[in-house]
Structure formats: structure tokens, C-alpha cells
Amino acid sequence: MTRAAHKTPEAYLDAYLRELEAVANRSPHTIRNYRNDIGHFLRYCDDEGVDPFAVTRQQFRSYLATLKEAGMAPASLSRRTSTVHGFYKYLHREGVTNRDLLYGTAMPKKGKRLPHVLQTGDIDRLLDVPDTSTPGGLRDRAILELLYGGGLRISELVALTPGDVETEHGAAIVRGKGSKERVVFFGRPAMAALQRYLSAGRPALARGACDALWLNRFGGPLTARSVQSMIKKHALAAGIEADVHPHLLRHSFATHLLDGGAELRVVQELLGHSSPQTTQIYTHVSQARQAQLTMSAFADVADQILNKRKKRERA
Numbered sequence: 001m002t003r004a005a006h007k008t009p010e011a012y013l014d015a016y017l018r019e020l021e022a023v024a025n026r027s028p029h030t031i032r033n034y035r036n037d038i039g040h041f042l043r044y045c046d047d048e049g050v051d052p053f054a055v056t057r058q059q060f061r062s063y064l065a066t067l068k069e070a071g072m073a074p075a076s077l078s079r080r081t082s083t084v085h086g087f088y089k090y091l092h093r094e095g096v097t098n099r100d101l102l103y104g105t106a107m108p109k110k111g112k113r114l115p116h117v118l119q120t121g122d123i124d125r126l127l128d129v130p131d132t133s134t135p136g137g138l139r140d141r142a143i144l145e146l147l148y149g150g151g152l153r154i155s156e157l158v159a160l161t162p163g164d165v166e167t168e169h170g171a172a173i174v175r176g177k178g179s180k181e182r183v184v185f186f187g188r189p190a191m192a193a194l195q196r197y198l199s200a201g202r203p204a205l206a207r208g209a210c211d212a213l214w215l216n217r218f219g220g221p222l223t224a225r226s227v228q229s230m231i232k233k234h235a236l237a238a239g240i241e242a243d244v245h246p247h248l249l250r251h252s253f254a255t256h257l258l259d260g261g262a263e264l265r266v267v268q269e270l271l272g273h274s275s276p277q278t279t280q281i282y283t284h285v286s287q288a289r290q291a292q293l294t295m296s297a298f299a300d301v302a303d304q305i306l307n308k309r310k311k312r313e314r315a
Contacts (some may be wrong), residue, residue, distance in 0.1 A: 009042050009052045016090045025179055037083040053097060057105050060084070081105065116242060117252040123148055125238040127189075138201030139214060139222075140230055142193040146172070147231075147246055149190035151253035151271050154224045154246040156184075160213040162202075167195045184270060 007015075017035060020026040026034070044063050045052045067077055085102045092100045118126075127144055131137035146152055156174040165172045170191040172184050186194075207219025214222035228245060235244035242248070254271055 009045075010039075012091060012094075012096060013038055013042065013087065016087055019090070034083055034086075037080050038087045041080075041084050053091070055101055057102060060102055060105055116248065117255045118240070118242065118244070118248060120256065122238070122240050122242070123249075123252060126235055126240060126244070129234040129237045132196070135201040135204035136217065138193075138197045139205065140234065142190070142197040142201070143214060143227060144231070144234070144249070145190035145193040146186055147249040148253050149186035150184040151250050152184060153250065154227060157246070158212075158214060158222060158224050158227060161211045162198065162213050165194060165198075165213065167191055167198065 013035070016038075017031050020034065021028075021031055041060075041063060042052055044050075044066070045055065048059075050059050064077060064081065067080065072080070085105065088097070088102045089100055091097045127141065127148075130140035130144070132141050143157065147154075147157060150172065152172075152174060153176065156176055159175055160172060164174070170186050170188070172186070173181055174184055175181055202213075202215060205215040205217065205219060210219060210221060212221030214227075216222050216226060224246075231244055231246060231249075235242075250271070257270070
């Protein structure tokens with residue numbers, strides 16, 4: 001006997017999200033996405049006359065098929081499958097259903113898409129753009145150095161306080177996904193840029209008591225959106241054609257480390273990945289880059305050989 005008739009599906013969804021927020025410490029952004037994803041499926045059930053407490057795997061597959069036909073990307077389909085299935089695991093655990101109704105539903109296959117990375121020359125040009133004779137320029141340079149030199153997520157960057165950074169040793173304590181703390185390290189350029197910002201940039205921007213490390217021109221905390229806009233502006237000024245965003249600098253950080261011979265486990269720790277499989281994609285990027293560089297080198301040598309022969313033939 002189940003308790004399905006005692007509450008509406010929406011009421012159970014509210015209870016599930018409260019549990020995720022309180023027990024699993026999910027962020028407001030994640031909770032909002034879960035509500036949208038699961039709510040969309042519940043509305044589909046209502047429109048199609050499907051009882052959400054007795055849904056079959058075939059009916060759920062039909063739902064996924066409509067999303068695919070509407071053009072939803074494989075990665076988004078996979079996320080939607082996982083999110084809705086998590087809700088049904090909760091319903092079974094709470095005794096609302098007598099079994100996990102979606103158990104065994106195959107996850108849609110994700111297409112393999114390697115992240116784009118910037119070349120080191122692009123990074124150099126980007127870092128040179130901020131006008132470090134101004135407080136805002138000192139701040140922007142330090143932000144770019146930390147995003148690339150430390151591989152930080154944008155959420156980790158904007159949450160930093162002055163007490164979180166240790167410029168003497170080039171380290172910072174960041175709070176990653178699930179509020180897990182880790183120590184990130186960055187090199188001398190980032191260390192020097194951060195020291196200049198703390199000594200000359202931040203004091204000039206400060207207008208009162210504010211715990212944030214990064215301040216806007218009004219003395220308030222700099223937002224993630226502001227950082228994103230700043231990066232795009234500087235990338236445009238640097239003449240970089242790629243769509244440059246904070247996570248692209250993180251991708252570049254990881255790939256360049258592997259290019260330089262760093263071990264996968266080390267990169268995993270620096271990025272704050274809980275599983276090495278998440279970090280594994282950067283090895284594919286690094287290998288693809290090495291193959292491209294090798295082919296380019298072969299092509300250059302071949303051109304040199306052909307040109308030498310042509311010169312001998314003309315002589």
C-alpha cells in the first residue's frame with residue numbers, strides 16, 4: 001500500500017527539494033534546475049493523462065523522445081533523465097510507490113565533445129590587456145591570473161575573502177561544489193598580481209566594510225556576471241576570436257598542465273574533481289593538441305624538404 005493519494009506530485013516535489021537543500025546541501029541554482037526539470041515532466045504527465053505515481057519506463061522514454069525531437073542536446077537529456085529518476089528514487093524511499101518506477105531506464109548517450117582551450121599566446125595577450133595603472137585594472141589582472149593560474153571556478157573566485165588568500169605561499173582556500181573546501185595553488189605571476197591588487201587596487205576601491213576580496217567601483221562585492229563581462233571585454237580587446245569565459249580559462253589551465261607533463265591525479269586535486277573520470281577529458285584534449293602540433297611540425301618539415309628540392313632543380 002502506498003501513500004500516493006495523500007499528496008499531490010507537486011507537494012512531494014516540494015518536500016524532495018527541501019530535503020536536497022537541507023540534507024544534501026544543494027545550491028539554490030541546483031534546486032531551481034531540479035524544480036524546472038521535474039516540474040516539466042509532471043506537467044507532461046498531466047497533459048498526456050499519465051499518472052505520475054504509476055508511470056512506466058516506456059512512458060518516460062516517450063517523454064525523453066519528445067525532448068530529443070524538440071532539439072534538446074544529449075547532455076541535457078542525460079541530466080533530465082538523472083534528475084527525474086532521482087525524484088522517483090525519493091518517492092520509493094518514502095513509500096509513495098512500491099518500487100522505483102524508473103529503475104533500469106537507460107541514460108541517453110552523451111556525445112563526446114572536447115572542451116576548447118586557449119593557446120598560451122592568447123593567454124599572454126589577454127593578461128596584458130588590463131590597465132594596471134588603475135585600481136580596476138589591477139583587480140582585473142589579478143582575477144585573470146587566478147582563474148588561469150589556479151583553475152578556479154567562477155563561483156569559487158567571487159566567494160573569496162582577503163582572509164582566504166595566502167600571497168606569501170601562492171595559495172588560497174576555496175569552497176567548491178557541495179561547499180567542500182580545498183586549497184588551490186597559483187604561480188608567481190598570479191601571486192604578484194594579487195599582491196599588487198591587495199596593496200594598491202582594493203584599498204582604492206573600498207568604500208566601507210566589505211568582506212569580499214573583489215570589489216566593484218562602488219566598493220561592493222563583484223558579481224560572477226560582472227567577471228564574465230569583464231573577461232569578454234578584455235578578450236575582445238586582445239583580438240581573441242574565441243568565446244572567452246571563466247570556465248574556458250579553467251579548461252586551459254588543466255590542459256596546459258597536462259601538456260607540461262603533470263600527472264592526472266595532481267590535476268584532479270587542483271581542480272577539485274571528486275572523480276578522476278571527470279578530469280580524464282583533459283587528457284583527450286591534451287592528446288588532440290599534441291597530435292595537431294605533431295602534424296603541423298610534419299607539414300613544416302615536408303614543406304622545407306620540398307622547397308629545398310625545388311631550389312636544387314632550379315639551380
